[in-house]
Amino acid sequence: MSNIDLLIDAPILLVQLISDGLMIGAIFALAAFGMALVWGVMKIINICQGEFVMLGGYVAVWMASAGVSPFLGVPVAAVLMFIFGWLLYQTIIYRIVDHDLFISILATFGISIVLQQLMNEAFGADVRIAESGLGTWFIFGGLVTISQVKVVAFVLAFILGGVLVYFLKKSRVGQAIRATSQDARAARVLGINTNHVYAITYGLNAAICGACGALVAMAYTIHPYIGLPYTIRSFMIVVVAGLGNLGAVILASLGLGSAENIAGFILGAEYQLAFVFSLLVIVLVLRNWRLARKRQYLK
Amino acid sequence: MSETRANLNVFFALAAFGVAAPFIFPNYMAQMTELWLFIVFALTWDLVGGQMGYNSFGNVIFIGIGVYATAVIQVALLYDVGDYNAARGGGTSFVFNEMQYLEGLALGLPVSAIMAALLAVLIGSAVLGMRGQYFAICTLGLGIAAGEIAGGWEWIGAGSGMTVPQPPPAFPTTRLFYYLSLGLAVITFLFIGWLLRTRFGLAINAIRDDEDKAEAMGHYTTRIKVTAWAIAAFFLGIAGGIYGNLKRFIDPTDVAFPGQTIGVWMVLMAILGGKGTILGPVIGAIIFQFTKEFFWTYLLGWQRVALGVLIVVIVVFFPKGVVGYMRNRRAARLIAGQGR
Numbered sequence: 348m349s350n351i352d353l354l355i356d357a358p359i360l361l362v363q364l365i366s367d368g369l370m371i372g373a374i375f376a377l378a379a380f381g382m383a384l385v386w387g388v389m390k391i392i393n394i395c396q397g398e399f400v401m402l403g404g405y406v407a408v409w410m411a412s413a414g415v416s417p418f419l420g421v422p423v424a425a426v427l428m429f430i431f432g433w434l435l436y437q438t439i440i441y442r443i444v445d446h447d448l449f450i451s452i453l454a455t456f457g458i459s460i461v462l463q464q465l466m467n468e469a470f471g472a473d474v475r476i477a478e479s480g481l482g483t484w485f486i487f488g489g490l491v492t493i494s495q496v497k498v499v500a501f502v503l504a505f506i507l508g509g510v511l512v513y514f515l516k517k518s519r520v521g522q523a524i525r526a527t528s529q530d531a532r533a534a535r536v537l538g539i540n541t542n543h544v545y546a547i548t549y550g551l552n553a554a555i556c557g558a559c560g561a562l563v564a565m566a567y568t569i570h571p572y573i574g575l576p577y578t579i580r581s582f583m584i585v586v587v588a589g590l591g592n593l594g595a596v597i598l599a600s601l602g603l604g605s606a607e608n609i610a611g612f613i614l615g616a617e618y619q620l621a622f623v624f625s626l627l628v629i630v631l632v633l634r635n636w637r638l639a640r641k642r643q644y645l646k
Numbered sequence: 647m648s649e650t651r652a653n654l655n656v657f658f659a660l661a662a663f664g665v666a667a668p669f670i671f672p673n674y675m676a677q678m679t680e681l682w683l684f685i686v687f688a689l690t691w692d693l694v695g696g697q698m699g700y701n702s703f704g705n706v707i708f709i710g711i712g713v714y715a716t717a718v719i720q721v722a723l724l725y726d727v728g729d730y731n732a733a734r735g736g737g738t739s740f741v742f743n744e745m746q747y748l749e750g751l752a753l754g755l756p757v758s759a760i761m762a763a764l765l766a767v768l769i770g771s772a773v774l775g776m777r778g779q780y781f782a783i784c785t786l787g788l789g790i791a792a793g794e795i796a797g798g799w800e801w802i803g804a805g806s807g808m809t810v811p812q813p814p815p816a817f818p819t820t821r822l823f824y825y826l827s828l829g830l831a832v833i834t835f836l837f838i839g840w841l842l843r844t845r846f847g848l849a850i851n852a853i854r855d856d857e858d859k860a861e862a863m864g865h866y867t868t869r870i871k872v873t874a875w876a877i878a879a880f881f882l883g884i885a886g887g888i889y890g891n892l893k894r895f896i897d898p899t900d901v902a903f904p905g906q907t908i909g910v911w912m913v914l915m916a917i918l919g920g921k922g923t924i925l926g927p928v929i930g931a932i933i934f935q936f937t938k939e940f941f942w943t944y945l946l947g948w949q950r951v952a953l954g955v956l957i958v959v960i961v962v963f964f965p966k967g968v969v970g971y972m973r974n975r976r977a978a979r980l981i982a983g984q985g986r
Contacts, residue, residue, distance in 0.1 A: 392779055442962050448779040449701045450961055453917070456910060457957030464950040575790070575906070582783055617798045617805070624791030631784045632772045639775055 350613050363491045364608045370497040371567070372604025373504035376597050377559040378577055379584035380508060381552040387590040388528040388548045389444055391451035395459035396581050397574030399553045402462065403428050403560025404569035405470060407477040417477035417565050421503065424557035432553025436546045444545060459574055466571040477564040500562040507558055511551075512593060524548055528591075576623055583627045586634065653925045657835055660928070664828045668821060675820045679892055681935040682827035686834050686885040687908065688915035688927035690878035693838055695913065696922035697847070698874050699854030700774065704785025706909040707769075707792045708762040708879040710902040712886020714802055715758035717896060720750030720811045731803040740811070747813040755887045762883030763876040770872040777857075786905065793903030808896040819891075827888050834881045839924050841877070850874050854922070910957065911938075918960050920969025929968050 354360055378400055385393045406427055407420030439458065443451045481495040515521035526534045527544045535541050563569055584603060588595035606626070611619035667678055687705070695701045721730045725740055733740065742750070773784050797805045813819055841847050849870050852860040861867045886902075893901045900907070911934065919930025937956065941949040966974065 392783070439958060439962060446965070449782060450965060452701075452779060452782055453910075453913060454958055454961045457954050457961060459954075460906065460910070460957065461951055461954035464948075464954060468947070468951065579783075579787055579790075586780075615798070618794070621791050621794035621798065624787040624794060627787040628773070628784055628791065631776060631780055631787075635773075635775045635780070 359490045364612055365605045366493060368605030368608035369601050370501045372601035373501045374559055374562055375580050375584060375604055376600035377504050377507060377555055379581040379596050379600055381555040382581040383585045383590050383596060384548060385552045386585060388524055389545050391444060392448055393552065394452055394455040394578055395462060396556060397577030398459045398462040399428060399556030400560040400563060400577045401466060401569055401571065401574045403557030404564035405466060406557065407561035407564040408475045411477035417479050420477060420561040421558050424561040425554040428557025429550040429554035433546050433550035436549040440549055441542065463571050463574060472571055474568045474570045476568050479565045497566045500566040503562060511555065520547060576620055579624060579627055583630055587630060656925060661832050668824055675824055677939055679824045679827050681931065682831040683885050683889050684915060684931040684935055685831045685928050686881055687912040688931045689834050689838055690881050691912040692916040692921065692927045693878050694875055696916055697842065697854060698850040698871065700871065701782045702785040703782055703905065703909050704789040705878065705882055705912060706789040706903050706905050708766065708882035709886035709889060710792055710796065711762045711765055712758040712883035713890030713896055713902040714796065715761050716754035716887030717808055717810050717890055718802065719754035719757055723750050728801050731801065731808055742811050742813060744814055744817055747811065750811065755884050758887045759880045759883035762879040766876040766879035767872055770875040774868060774871040774875060789903055789905035789909050793899040793905060796902060797898040805898060807898065810891050810894050810896060823888055823892050830884055842924060914957055914960060917965060918967055920967030923969040926967050926969040
């Protein structure tokens with residue numbers, strides 16, 4: 348545990364870890380927001396959430412390698428992924444919306460495996476980045492580095508989240524989505540085509556994840572197998588924050604990002620993923636104990 | 647009653663085929679051994695997932711415990727495990743003669759079964775209080791976390807894996823593991839078949855149908871759930887020990903804790919055959935193993951894509967499985983006969 352001593356001797360390192368954690372936390376928040384949307388409206392748990400992030404990332408990588416600025420990749424990935432999500436809904440997802448949650452978990456797990464392997468065939472298993480050409484800021488006499496592209500990703504994530512909330516609150520489609528989420532049957536009675544709403548919701552989720560993935564590809568790295576950790580993180584954040592509580596989602600995401608970075612530093616980078624998955628188990632067990640004391644269950 | 651007898655008949659036919667198979671298809675021993683292990687995976691998954699309604703993606707942790715415990719015990723009887731793994735298990739300094747090899751196996755398999763069952767009790771009392779999808783995703787996280795932790799632990803070879811002890815070259819390992827796994831599959835089938843006919847079997851079915859009501863009727867549901875999971879883990883521990891030895895090389899995420907392959911496949915096998923039936927997982931495992939080998943032979947490079955598509959297709963279009971389909975058809979025929 349020499350890293351703890353290092354952290355006590357040089358607390359400035361903590362600033363570095365937390366700032367990095369906050370910036371990746373904003374990206375987790377986007378993916379988690381999409382998951383909460385699909386879970387709340389369609390009542391399915393989308394295990395291929397992380398694969399949508401990965402696909403969006405490959406759009407940005409592909410555009411960067413074609414010589415286009417990867418910043419343009421954010422809207423392009425969003426549009427392409429919206430179409431992809433919409434098509435996926437029309438072919439497969441609509442068949443599992445009314446089934447029990449386990450069927451939706453297993454079916455989307457299957458989709459995630461297909462997408463992973465397809466990308467592995469298409470781009471290879473190597474780690475890729477979309478080169479943005481931005482530099483790095485040094486503060487505190489060079490002890491803390493802040494990569495500019497991460498700051499841009501952080502800001503863009505918040506702008507995207509804001510746009511999305513505005514869309515859900517004000518537009519007709521957004522209102523239809525929220526109505527369906529409250530009571531699908533009543534929404535149908537009032538003349539909302541819920542099938543259409545589901546398709547748009549699923550496409551919207553894919554679009555959010557696509558944009559999120561483009562940011563990941565610019566600020567971090569992507570490879571075909573990054574999907575599952577993103578899914579698990581989104582799930583964890585939604586479980587902690589609850590469905591439809593945006594402020595809590597943001598707080599939980601930023602907290603998770605920082606915690607993960609600090610744990611990765613203390614335990615060693617090879618245990619960072621182990622930390623994420625163990626944290627999921629701990630969060631669920633603690634929540635279950637709390638509910639069991641009140642004789643309630645997670646349903 | 648007649649269905650029970652039909653189940654037994656089909657199974658004894660299969661077991662007889664299993665005993666004879668090495669003489670008929672000597673070239674497919676490895677695949678056949680894997681098939682018997684898959685049957686154990688599917689049957690034990692179905693005990694908890696199909697019969698009790700607790701869909702777990704994390705049963706791979708028990709396989710992984712079995713894989714590592716057996717291998718470590720095999721080595722530790724003679725050598726220091728840390729040294730053995732630091733030398734990557736190879737070299738001339740770590741040899742096992744036939745007797746030593748068999749002793750290691752004879753001690754390793756039961757110990758890993760007990761360790762897996764104990765782990766199931768430990769984890770189960772914490773996670774089995776969760777319902778439905780929370781349990782499913784929690785166990786998914788457990789399986790992958792276990793793989794990541796094993797991949798960072800230097801003593802058991804960390805990310806670069808561990809080589810299983812090798813017997814002298816003349817030793818008939820293929821046949822040994824074939825009959826071991828066949829025996830395990832037969833015992834698992836008979837034991838689970840017997841278990842489901844006891845009061846305990848009725849209790850776990852009651853938990854699946856309505857847990858709150860089962861609790862209100864006076865069942866200690868958590869205790870029953872933990873026991874069922876521990877039974878599944880016991881068999882998975884042995885199966886894991888055999889599986890590790892069969893693969894000869896233990897990769898922490900591909901062989902020991904394969905949450906995204908075998909962890910999902912065992913669910914798929916149970917669903918394909920028919921969830922919540924005793925014969926279903928057996929049929930599902932056989933169909934699945936044939937399909938998988940077919941994909942690996944004829945669709946090389948695309949086999950994992952094809953397998954993913956297969957998962958989606960089965961789950962979306964065929965969620966009742968073979969046995970469920972046959973039952974529905976029989977019921978429909980009976981109803982049609984009455985109407986006439």
